[in-house]
Amino acid sequence: MRKAFAIAACLALSLLLIACLSACGRSDEVLYVYNWGEYLADGSYDTMDVLSGFEEYYEELTGRSMKVYLTTFDSNEDLYAKISGGTSRYDVIFPSDYMIDRLRTEGLLLPVNIESVCEKYGAECYYEYIGEDFRGLFYDPDDEYSVPYTYGRVGIIYNCTQVDEEDCTGWELLWNPKYAGRILQFNNSRDAFATAQYLLGIDLNTEDPADWKACYDKLLEQKPLIQSYVMDEIYNKMESGEAAIGAYYAGDFFTMLEVNEDLRFFYPENTSLFVDSMCIPKGSENPENAALFMNYLLSEEPAIECAEFIYYASPDALVFENEDYQEDMGEYVMEVLYPEDFHFAEELNVNGMRNLSPETLEYIGRLWEDLKISGGLPAGVYWTAAALAAVIAALVIYSFIVKRRRARWY
Amino acid sequence: MKAGLLQRAAAAPHIVWSALFILAPMVFVVYYTFTDGSGSPSLENITRLNAGNYLMILVNSLCMALIATVICFLIAYPAAFIFSRMKKKAQRLAILLIMLPLWMNFLITTYSWMTILEDTGVINTLLSALRLGPVHMINTPGAVICGMVFCFLPYMILPIYSVMAGIDPKLIEAAADLGCSPAQTFAKVIWPLSLGGVISGITMVFVPSVSTFYISQKLGGGTFQLIGDTIESYFTGTAVNYHFGAALSLILMVLILISMAVMNRFGEGEGGEIR
Known part of the structure; x- marks a missing residue:
């Protein structure tokens, strides 16, 4: 009876949904x-x-x-x-x-x-x-x-309770070791590379692999300072004070400012426009x-x-x-x-x-991967995984041996 | 004859579904893997796998997934055992509670974990209030593994529980009557009988863990890359290349299939013996 009722209720609900749609x-x-x-x-x-x-x-x-x-x-x-x-x-x-x-x-x-x-x-x-x-x-x-x-334009957002005003001179703020672990970088290869390009004075639309490699080196140098590579998560992290510095669009800064009054904003001399x-x-x-x-x-x-x-x-x-x-x-x-x-x-x-040529885009993609993978995981992860794999393998082998032995009795 | 027709008719939607949504995508993956941008056959995508860091990325993913799976197993096995020995009503409630997180979208649960684990997050605020000092958790492999365990734990508990609940209590009694100690009962009766559930649980946790990209992006802060992230970047990133993305997916699928085949053999031997 209860089941019938449940089924009837489900049917009625789905019919209602279909009717609405x-x-x-x-x-x-x-x-x-x-x-x-x-x-x-x-x-x-x-x-x-x-x-x-x-x-x-x-x-x-x-x-x-x-x-x-x-x-x-x-x-x-x-x-x-x-x-x-x-x-x-x-x-x-x-x-x-x-x-x-x-x-x-x-x-x-x-x-x-x-x-x-x-x-x-x-x-x-x-x-x-x-x-x-x-x-x-x-x-x-x-x-x-x-x-x-x-x-709009991209600018740098910072938390004035954590960052000294005199450090806010330009893109080098994102490379300032003083704020290690509290800097956010774009989780999007093109935008992230752009920050390095502005810093180094390289054309945004360069097709020269050497230029991209130079930016990659700059980003690699920055990686230990980075808290996270983010896109929309930046709202959460800047609003809560979890991160102190991040580059993002001017309009979005005001949305964050509504939540956290300590945030400040400036345009570096050269910056992305859209x-x-x-x-x-x-x-x-x-x-x-x-x-x-x-x-x-x-x-x-x-x-x-x-x-x-x-x-x-x-x-x-x-x-x-x-x-x-x-x-x-x-x-x-x-x-x-x-x-x-x-x-x-x-x-x-x-x-x-x-828009860049497919070859360049592919090269950027590869550099971006290299950047992400550089440093690898902490050694503990590999050791734990290896130990677990060894234990599992031992168990499997042991069970095979037991099985073999028992098979002799049949 | 009539029943046969009816049966076939009943199976038809399922077959159509499988063909459309399981088989066809697989065929596309294979097709894209072995063709280049212009659609002509090529092995370029496979040979390119040697070039980059893909082996490293794959090893990283496998390590993380392995650890997450083992932790899931260690939590799930005793839990499932305890549930299966509870009263029927309590069992139903316990399983409902386990399923509860599945009703929320896992993207949302992952996002919430971000705010829980952050340096200024829920846990650290509590710890600081208790003067235990902030502990850095977010953006570490530990955070990612924690996310994987939380998201996929129900998939480990449920199959093990359903197998355990099906074990006839008489078998356990018989083992005790024949002089087995509790440890022996576990090793010789309960463990072999529950192995089927364990193996399907492991598969259901390991496979999504190894291919996840959302969890590693949010809880790992994008500071390291798993194979899922790499595959995703070839489908939606700056350098879109379906062919190479498909090749990476295919490699992952083959690896998973091989490990599943090995696991299944291991399970079969044990189960068959008891019968």
Whole structure:
């Protein structure tokens, strides 16, 4: 009886689930958005939900109902694997500069045509508010395939209770033996090598193996000082005070600052820049809807919501010139995100990370592995493992001997 | 005839499933291993295995997994034995408690272990409060092994427990009646009968431990590399190379298959003898 009840309950639950899932699917149009994690105001943490906002906007504009599905990725390489695989359907993707370059040259993007689409649907086009500094960047010289969404630079975050201000001069802070065991490094070969390249004054996009080897030596020298190689774990480790120094994106620093007030930030003289843009991948079934979505994200309210949520600088004049936004962000944030005499386009076209040849990428991958493996495990691990293996082998042999002996009695 | 048809029909979904999700991926792994970027056959990926540090990485992974498996076994075997001797109701509760961590995603449990083991984490805060001083744990092989043990322990306990629970108590009584000391009863009756469970437990812990990448990344701080990390980096890292990643996976699979075959032979001999 109890079993029957349990089965009935399970069935009812699963039916309910199926009903829910299928109920969600009833709309005239669908849009598949593929974005970085936590890179849109989606209604969490008391923000506006821009996805349902777009659904309303779309219905007002065209009279058709719309459903937006959001999926997330956590590296450009993941995104590339999905898009180049060609099996998944997305309408709007958010790759970074060098990845746009790669996708574009491999013919994996569709032109955006945001202005003509807006005209066709009679929508106000917000593309004109994109700052001059973000037109014609190296990855998309004719602005045909991408609409910039956010941009920023890498800086160094440190905990002022643990680090002396006078040591914070530049990238050498990450090599300062005074802070051994409290320094974080990127767990991503390209970004980690970049820190060494800035320190050594080597071009970021060099194809010369000797240059990469020099950086490798520098990173090897740094390894004993490193607490962890991290990506998103940096939030946890900096916020809790576990680590004292780490390089990361300016916008993310403010998220950490909300939790730990002792954190400070500065830009070294040379540092990585990025632009994350919205693109339409090949295979999108409705590029016009995708363009409308981009246009909506550029309009004042959603753009400000998103910019305030993710704390990254926005190329949209409706955002950075808005007084409420400036007030919400505060003077310090505005100063860090939008420094006055800084010409982003110029810097990016010179210093931006570009796609490298497969040979170089492979060489970097190999150096990265060498770096990780150098030093090996503590000898204790090998000794323990060897001892255990010996014990197990002895047991196996012993049992075989016993078996043999007994077999004689049969 | 009718039953045969019915049986076959009932088995069909399983066969389709296995073919699609077990066999097909294997075929792809083999295909990628023996082809190069342009799709023509090549042994380049295999020969490249000699070039780098892959042997070292593999040895490191095997050592870590071996230690984790043995620790799991040492914890799980007595636990399973005690559970199997408890009252039925208590047994059910105990097994439920063992399964409980499995209901949480293991990525989340690993992440929590990070905050537990950190220098400013839960354990060290407690130790400092008790004046026992902070002990450095995170980013050491010990932390990674601890993570492996925690994540995979249920897979060791459950098979051993289910075998132990199936041992007829009469056999143990008979052994005692025939003059076996408790130690002899264990060595000659309980151990051989539970060996099947032990072997499947070892397989179920060793295999995921040797190929894990998430645990070593989070609890090892990315300061050392296991074979799982290396394979992952060839599929999602900067230098994506499915072919070489597949070759590494294939080597790992072959190694695991060989060790499993050896283990199974060892188990078979013992079990067969008792019957």
